[in-house]
Amino acid sequence: MAVVDKTPATVAAAPGALVVLGGATPEAAGQWGSVWRALQRNRLAMAGLYIVLLLFAVAAGADFLANNKPYYMVYQGRIYFPVFRSGLVRFGLGKWQPELLNMDFKTVKAERIVFPPIPHLATDIDLTAPFEAPSAAHWLGTDKLGRDVTAGLIHGSRISLSIGFVAVGIALVVGVALGALAGYFGSWIDLLISRLFEVMLTLPTLFLLITIAAMFPPSIFLTMTIIGLTSWVGMARFTRSEFLKIRGLDYVTAALALGVPTRKIMFRHILPNALAPVLVSVVLGVAGAILTESSLSFLGIGVPAETVTWGSILNEARSATFGWWLAVFPGAAIFVTVLSYYLVGEGLRDALDPRLKGTK
Amino acid sequence: MAAYLLQRLLLMIPTFIGITLLCFLIVHLAPGDPAELMAGGGLSARGGAGISLQKRGAVDQALAEWRALYGLDKPLHVQYLVWLKNLARLDFGNSFKDNRSVWEKVRERLPVTLKLEFFSILLVYIVAIPLGIYSATHRDTLGDYATTLVAFVLFAVPVIWAATMALVFICGGDFLYLFPPGGLTSIDYARDWPLWERIKDQTWHLFLPVVLLSYAGFAGLSRYMRSSMLEVLRQDFIQVARAKGLAERVVVFKHAVRNSLIPQVTILAELLPGLIGGSVIIETVFSIPGMGQLGFDAVLARDYPVVLALLTVSALLTLIGILLSDILLAVVDPRIAFGRRIQ
Numbered sequence: 001m002a003v004v005d006k007t008p009a010t011v012a013a014a015p016g017a018l019v020v021l022g023g024a025t026p027e028a029a030g031q032w033g034s035v036w037r038a039l040q041r042n043r044l045a046m047a048g049l050y051i052v053l054l055l056f057a058v059a060a061g062a063d064f065l066a067n068n069k070p071y072y073m074v075y076q077g078r079i080y081f082p083v084f085r086s087g088l089v090r091f092g093l094g095k096w097q098p099e100l101l102n103m104d105f106k107t108v109k110a111e112r113i114v115f116p117p118i119p120h121l122a123t124d125i126d127l128t129a130p131f132e133a134p135s136a137a138h139w140l141g142t143d144k145l146g147r148d149v150t151a152g153l154i155h156g157s158r159i160s161l162s163i164g165f166v167a168v169g170i171a172l173v174v175g176v177a178l179g180a181l182a183g184y185f186g187s188w189i190d191l192l193i194s195r196l197f198e199v200m201l202t203l204p205t206l207f208l209l210i211t212i213a214a215m216f217p218p219s220i221f222l223t224m225t226i227i228g229l230t231s232w233v234g235m236a237r238f239t240r241s242e243f244l245k246i247r248g249l250d251y252v253t254a255a256l257a258l259g260v261p262t263r264k265i266m267f268r269h270i271l272p273n274a275l276a277p278v279l280v281s282v283v284l285g286v287a288g289a290i291l292t293e294s295s296l297s298f299l300g301i302g303v304p305a306e307t308v309t310w311g312s313i314l315n316e317a318r319s320a321t322f323g324w325w326l327a328v329f330p331g332a333a334i335f336v337t338v339l340s341y342y343l344v345g346e347g348l349r350d351a352l353d354p355r356l357k358g359t360k
Numbered sequence: 361m362a363a364y365l366l367q368r369l370l371l372m373i374p375t376f377i378g379i380t381l382l383c384f385l386i387v388h389l390a391p392g393d394p395a396e397l398m399a400g401g402g403l404s405a406r407g408g409a410g411i412s413l414q415k416r417g418a419v420d421q422a423l424a425e426w427r428a429l430y431g432l433d434k435p436l437h438v439q440y441l442v443w444l445k446n447l448a449r450l451d452f453g454n455s456f457k458d459n460r461s462v463w464e465k466v467r468e469r470l471p472v473t474l475k476l477e478f479f480s481i482l483l484v485y486i487v488a489i490p491l492g493i494y495s496a497t498h499r500d501t502l503g504d505y506a507t508t509l510v511a512f513v514l515f516a517v518p519v520i521w522a523a524t525m526a527l528v529f530i531c532g533g534d535f536l537y538l539f540p541p542g543g544l545t546s547i548d549y550a551r552d553w554p555l556w557e558r559i560k561d562q563t564w565h566l567f568l569p570v571v572l573l574s575y576a577g578f579a580g581l582s583r584y585m586r587s588s589m590l591e592v593l594r595q596d597f598i599q600v601a602r603a604k605g606l607a608e609r610v611v612v613f614k615h616a617v618r619n620s621l622i623p624q625v626t627i628l629a630e631l632l633p634g635l636i637g638g639s640v641i642i643e644t645v646f647s648i649p650g651m652g653q654l655g656f657d658a659v660l661a662r663d664y665p666v667v668l669a670l671l672t673v674s675a676l677l678t679l680i681g682i683l684l685s686d687i688l689l690a691v692v693d694p695r696i697a698f699g700r701r702i703q
Contacts, residue, residue: 195371195375195378196378198375199375199378199379199382201630201633201678202375202379202633202675202679202682203379203383203633203671203674204637204674204675204678205633205637206634206636206637206638206640207636207640207670207671207674208383208671210640210656210659211386211387211671212390214659214660215386215387215390215391215659215662216390216391217391287516291518294518294520295518295519295520298641299640299644299656314524317524317527317528318524318527318645321527321531321533321534322528322533322534323528324528324529324534327521327524327527327528327529328525330521331518331520331521331522331524331525332521334520334521335516335517335518338516338518339513339516342512342515342516346512
């Protein structure tokens with residue numbers, strides 16, 4: 001089925017239970033509290049959540065897990081912390097010591113030197129060791145340029161995770177805005193926006209993305225943006241149907257009668273109650289965006305050639321079919337990430353609507 | 361029925377125009393000048409800096425002539441209208457690459473992709489429907505849990521991973537040689553092979569691409585079928601059927617299955633855009649000369665007419681798919697009144 005739009009066909013209708021409350025009242029917080037408790041009882045969903053959190057920890061600490069610079073070094077009687085220093089330099093908070101500027105830490109004669117567990121960066125090219133099978137020196141092997149696959153996976157997690165968030169953030173803003181407009185105002189606005197939904201649903205999204213990504217200069221930011229701009233339809237449809245439903249409820253009529261401005265009714269009174277089903281598609285959308293990005297970099301487009309992503313490592317296995325490690329590990333990384341997000345999304349759906357439990 | 365069809369068709373016109381306009385703008389507003397890319401060779405570096413001024417003038421003139429040939433010198437809205445007018449006659453223009461008619465190129469590749477997608481959809485339904493029925497009728501048994509779990513996990517397997525793993529491990533690399541690493545037929549395939557041998561060879565080549573293109577589909581659809589079955593089984597008429605003493609087999613297959621099949625019809629339309637996207641990946645990995653591969657090569661070569669044609673044809677196919685599944689739905693389910701099922 002869909003390669004990109006992997007939102008399960010089982011995406012359920014809105015939970016009725018949540019709809020009755022108006023605004024962000026303490027009761028609403030209580031609702032979310034009960035959702036959280038229900039989620040906590042779901043072991044698979046919690047396992048997914050923990051894996052996602054672990055991945056975030058890996059992405060955040062990538063420089064400390066895999067780096068070609070040592071944590072700690074005693075050199076000619078002086079103590080250095082090159083990994084930390086490189087962090088400072090990146091954020092413009094410090095400068096390199098002049099003696100370290102052109103230092104090759106791998107060969108330097110230091111009195112004491114402590115490297116991170118994986119002493120490579122994702123982009124460290126070592127042409128003397130191409131296509132090395134997994135070994136003690138390279139836990140998950142190396143690619144055709146001798147780049148360490150473990151380091152590639154660790155640093156690639158940053159790209160995959162941030163793509164998920166930025167793309168879905170864009171999709172959420174566009175989707176909720178259009179869905180809210182269509183659902184609240186109805187009539188010709190709805191008709192027009194619904195045509196737009198149909199256009200987006202009918203377009204072969206992946207092929208469109210390939211077209212855009214290949215024609216513009218490769219950039220991760222552009223890839224994130226276009227994935228976001230092509231994946232909002234699901235969220236828009238949910239928001240629309242929620243707005244349609246809530247708009248007819250008594251409390252909205254009451255607000256209208258009291259003369260509350262439209263903008264306030266839409267954002268303060270309806271939106272908080274319409275977000276629950278959208279939340280599920282947000283979580284599933286993150287998984288979809290990660291899949292799409294990896295498919296694009298698998299095809300060799302969208303990200304600059306020197307950037308190492310999970311998809312780009314997997315791509316190398318296509319032309320070097322003996323290099324099984326280039327196929328197994330990056331693919332497994334994508335799979336585990338996507339599966340974890342799916343588990344969280346499914347758990348969230350069950351938690352939001354207990355009536356559906358066991359039927360899906 | 362005729363009125364419903366007409367209404368449906370009329371609503372598709374703005375959608376189709378929206379699609380073509382969007383695709384046209386994306387392709388034509390992208391940076392990079394196809395003329396300079398096509399002029400190619402030594403001249404490609406910014407119109408050939410470093411050559412004499414006379415030659416430079418000749419280059420510019422050649423580029424201008426080339427642009428005029430493909431109508432790229434006209435304003436954008438004129439280009440769009442001309443393109444739309446030609447589209448009505450199924451004339452997609454000529455390819456920048458080899459100046460062949462784009463429609464001819466598409467027509468060559470279309471059957472391959474359609475074959476791939478037809479078998480994929482077939483496989484999706486053949487696997488998913490029985491699995492869903494089994495899961496629902498054996499609810500909360502070990503078998504149900506196992507199929508649900510497998511479907512869930514399978515759904516999360518990225519197609520790029522599955523395809524690469526197949527290529528590395530079972531397509532004649534350093535490991536097993538169970539399936540061919542690509543193509544539609546063996547190199548020594550000949551038309552004078554006996555029919556059976558030809559079918560066998562083609563099936564052998566199509567098997568992996570079709571499975572890879574459809575596994576996510578049948579994983580998703582089987583879960584959908586299961587929940588749809590469960591919903592029907594909960595309803596009163598099933599109770600009645602059981603109460604009047606019908607065999608369970610009759611209750612399940614005659615009453616429940618028929619009713620729970622109805623929503624699956626609409627899934628067909630939702631499958632299509634994904635299949636077209638998936639075929640780009642599968643055809644590229646397994647070097648299958650279909651539309652996906654044609655499109656991917658055209659994108660890399662900035663062959664605008666081909667890219668536009670493929671986007672349009674895919675969208676058109678999907679629109680037809682949506683229309684078909686709407687009609688099919690109304691045919692299989694007499695309760696659905698024509699005209700009420702828009703949105």
